[in-house]
Amino acid sequence: MSTTTPHTHEPEEHPESLPGGAGTAVRPPRLIHNEATTEIPVHLLFRDEPAPEARRPAVVNRRQGTGEQPRHVRPAPVRRRPELRPDPDLQERPARVLPGAAGVLAGLGGVAGCLATTWWAGVLPGEAPGAGLGAAQWAAYAGTGALGLFGFGGLARGRTGRAWVLGLFGRYRGTVRRTGLLWINPLLRRRRADVRLRHWRSGAVPAADANGVALRVVVLVVWRVRDTARALLGIEEHETYLRECVESALARVPVELPGGARSGADAAGDALTRLVAADVAPVGVEVFSVQPVRVEYAPEVAAAMQRRRIAALDAQQRATMLSSVVDSVEDTVTRLTTRGLVELDDYERKALVRDLTVAFCSARREPA
Structure with missing residues (x-):
């Protein structure tokens, strides 16, 4: 690399041909000059640069009008749930008898x-x-x-x-x-x-549905002791530990009331079984099934939710009844006009539809 005196460099004029020879174009040197007139190799201008995401840290945008400079924020480390590992020395083995x-x-x-x-x-x-x-x-x-x-x-x-x-x-x-x-x-x-297969029925355990409404759930757990050493010596009381694991799983899995989608109830039972089985496996307990057997609203929201549910059922019943009445009226009027039993203009047709609708609704409201 070479450096010349600082001045504005102007390209020299080169003749298109040399005297006495064939015309040969002379190309200017491949240099970029600034005020310092420093040569820069051309191949350095076409280097692949890393992606901006790879070489720039995360930046929080500054608030407009405050003069606040952008702040560099380090990404928060991902916290993983600690894995519960059993004691390798405490494992069931046959005794000498x-x-x-x-x-x-x-x-x-x-x-x-x-x-x-x-x-x-x-x-x-x-x-x-x-x-x-x-x-x-x-x-x-x-x-x-x-x-x-x-x-x-x-x-x-x-x-x-x-x-x-x-x-x-x-x-x-x-x-x-x-x-x-x-x-x-x-x-x-x-x-x-x-070590026999046992069933445990819990009391009313707090839970919530998908919308966050407080519930009380009674679950039935099918389980047995698989590793006697861990179940009796690894924890103080394996039945108490099982009860606490069930309560922890219910706090993480939404439960639906009876009468909802069957697939939702099955999914809740499968999720509870998977979570409880994973929590109690390190202490020598094997869980086969955790199924809700009774689901009801919590006392503090029971009255309001019952009124809401009754209102929804009533609205659904009214909509079903109205659809049935409209279909019946339409079928009756169509048959009368198609078979030529009556000839109706628009006013008479509207009056007939009104009378038939009132008659059908009154008949459906009367108790059987």
Whole structure:
């Protein structure tokens, strides 16, 4: 690049042909000059520039007449709903148990050992004096008695639809879903869990319809405990948690009154089922269905909404009746004139239509 003295540059005149040679046009140099007369390469003038949206931040327009300068506003970050993740360490796993026969045999062995120790000590009635109750006899009594208590104390009965959640010193040790006579370590704490399919009917829960009118909804939930460890140990009370999830879902899903579109009621039930199932899944509860069984207006708006609904039904009934009367009058007049039974001019036709309309309306208003 080269720089010349600042002056206005005028293009030089070039002859169209050189003397003594063929005419050859001489093109001016491809330069752009300003007062500084700086050369700018031509290829720099045709560079692709990024889109204005990509290189300019969002600008809030200034108010006219105030002299306020435009302000640059950063886009607000999108806040995502935190995902509820279950505790990976708290997950149902089978516990180690023995058949009930092992506990029975251990208990009977303890009883037999106690009897043998008594015979050894010679304290049975009608027997000759034996070695007496010494340290060895007391140790034998302690061992056999502990064996009997340990054997009989660990017996448990497993039933279908019920499970045992075992823990030792506050630590989860497993779940027992087996049925029949079992032997469980008596040192473990047992908590019974119901894993059968259950129905829960809620009380009147606050809700709203699509227009924001306050409602009271009673829902029926079909659910069961899927993971006993999370359901009993992950939360304090799984039934209370289920009730709160149902109330939260009703606050987000609009509910329609009975008598509306059937598709709307089905959509509300599907949305409630999906939301509640997603909320209770991390705590080991499985939800199959959440359906509204009773929907009514809230007490504070019940009277006004009932009057409004009755007025709408009355208007609809009146419109239906009027349409039916008009069709009947039209059909009657058409038949009379088509068959040639009467010949009517415009005035007579209007009078006949008026009389027939009054007669049909009076007949429909009379109770059956």
